[in-house]
Amino acid sequence: MVFGAGVFDRLRTEVERLGAKRALVLSTPEQTSDAEEASRRLGDMSAGVFSKAVMHVPIETAREARQVAAELQADCCVAVGGGSTIGLGKAIALESALPILAVPTTYAGSEMTPIYGLTEDGIKKTGRDRKVLPKTVLYDPELTLTLPPRIAGPSGMNAIAHCVEGLYALDGNPIIYLLAAEGIRALARSLPRVVEAPGDLDARSDALYGAWLAGTVLGSVSMGIHHKLCHTLGGAFNLPHAEVHTVILPHATAFNSPAAPEPMRVIAECLGCGSAGRGLFDLAVRVGAPVALKDIGMPADGLERAAELATQNPYANPMPVEYAGVLALLQNAYNGIRPM
Ligand code: NAD
Numbered sequence: 001m002v003f004g005a006g007v008f009d010r011l012r013t014e015v016e017r018l019g020a021k022r023a024l025v026l027s028t029p030e031q032t033s034d035a036e037e038a039s040r041r042l043g044d045m046s047a048g049v050f051s052k053a054v055m056h057v058p059i060e061t062a063r064e065a066r067q068v069a070a071e072l073q074a075d076c077c078v079a080v081g082g083g084s085t086i087g088l089g090k091a092i093a094l095e096s097a098l099p100i101l102a103v104p105t106t107y108a109g110s111e112m113t114p115i116y117g118l119t120e121d122g123i124k125k126t127g128r129d130r131k132v133l134p135k136t137v138l139y140d141p142e143l144t145l146t147l148p149p150r151i152a153g154p155s156g157m158n159a160i161a162h163c164v165e166g167l168y169a170l171d172g173n174p175i176i177y178l179l180a181a182e183g184i185r186a187l188a189r190s191l192p193r194v195v196e197a198p199g200d201l202d203a204r205s206d207a208l209y210g211a212w213l214a215g216t217v218l219g220s221v222s223m224g225i226h227h228k229l230c231h232t233l234g235g236a237f238n239l240p241h242a243e244v245h246t247v248i249l250p251h252a253t254a255f256n257s258p259a260a261p262e263p264m265r266v267i268a269e270c271l272g273c274g275s276a277g278r279g280l281f282d283l284a285v286r287v288g289a290p291v292a293l294k295d296i297g298m299p300a301d302g303l304e305r306a307a308e309l310a311t312q313n314p315y316a317n318p319m320p321v322e323y324a325g326v327l328a329l330l331q332n333a334y335n336g337i338r339p340m
Helices: 005-018 029-045 059-071 083-096 149-167 172-196 201-220 225-237 240-260 261-271 276-288 300-310 323-335
Strands: 023-026 046-050 076-081 100-104 116-121 123-128 136-139
Touching: 005 076, 005 100, 005 225, 023 029, 023 059, 023 100, 029 076, 046 059, 046 201, 059 083, 059 116, 059 323, 076 083, 076 136, 076 149, 083 100, 083 116, 083 136, 083 240, 123 201, 136 201, 136 240, 149 172, 149 225, 149 261, 149 276, 172 201, 172 225, 172 261, 225 300, 225 323, 240 276, 240 323, 300 323
Parallel strands: 023 046, 023 076, 076 100, 100 136
Antiparallel strands: 116 123
């Protein structure tokens, strides 16, 4: 991990330290200029740029990227971007074991996890494999200065969600709880500044620090109902990833409150308020992020199906996950009601 303003300058040195000589640079179409800048910095160590990363890693994109990496004889991937771009690097690494150097530019946290996802025929499957965990991560807050408030707010709430679920993970431990609490504190104090003053480098740095902690938590322990619901809603209804996390988080937290009083006390304290669920809702409003499923493309007649899908297979969670409770949670989230 290399952290700090300007560490992107170390890109070539860090690729050399991986023992690689030909790096394929990955990005989304929107961040092609960032990828080209990375390629320019790599000079003769750049094998080329592949800038077709999209959300949820469609298998067709993964196959094309794997073929390009093989044709260009790349021996490493440099992923410049958010979870979509790093996810594409993971899809390549899963098959080829090429090392990944990640340069995250959002707060999603994928760079710190061995979790990969691939979407085939509209169904997203996830798994864990050490091969896909990036070998090097360059956290440069200067690269996040271009992240617009409408993406930064939800992305930061997505990171907070990893910390919230880490605090009540049944396979958690005291170190993870410390990282999770510190992650919430860092993001809760920095995100309002990031959206109000997008050029504030200290706030950007603080938010990226929180995202690093959040990604570490996500990669270390099991997530509960919140992540399960977001995965279900994102996959079945094609809703935007970070925004779904933002809307669901206050409600999933309130749902788990009766069964996890100590984590809730910690979350509320880190947010500087009296209630974890309401504090998360208010933070989302403050950073201008969406708070209602109906505003991000969820069809009203899909709530029952979503509740069914999310309660089909049992998984660890503080509160028992049953249909009626999950449907009520989803109805509140659909209407954007501030948790009671
Ligand atoms: P994203 O990577 O899709 O990025 C969203 C948009 O923001 C893109 O258009 C991107 O080009 C743009 N963008 C990113 N950084 C920018 C910057 N600094 N300046 C300007 N524009 C910028 O969004 P995301 O929320 O980071 O990632 C979502 C995806 O990541 C989902 O598919 C999700 O499932 C996955 N994910 C995976 C893990 C994991 O551990 N495997 C963790 C979190 C998220």
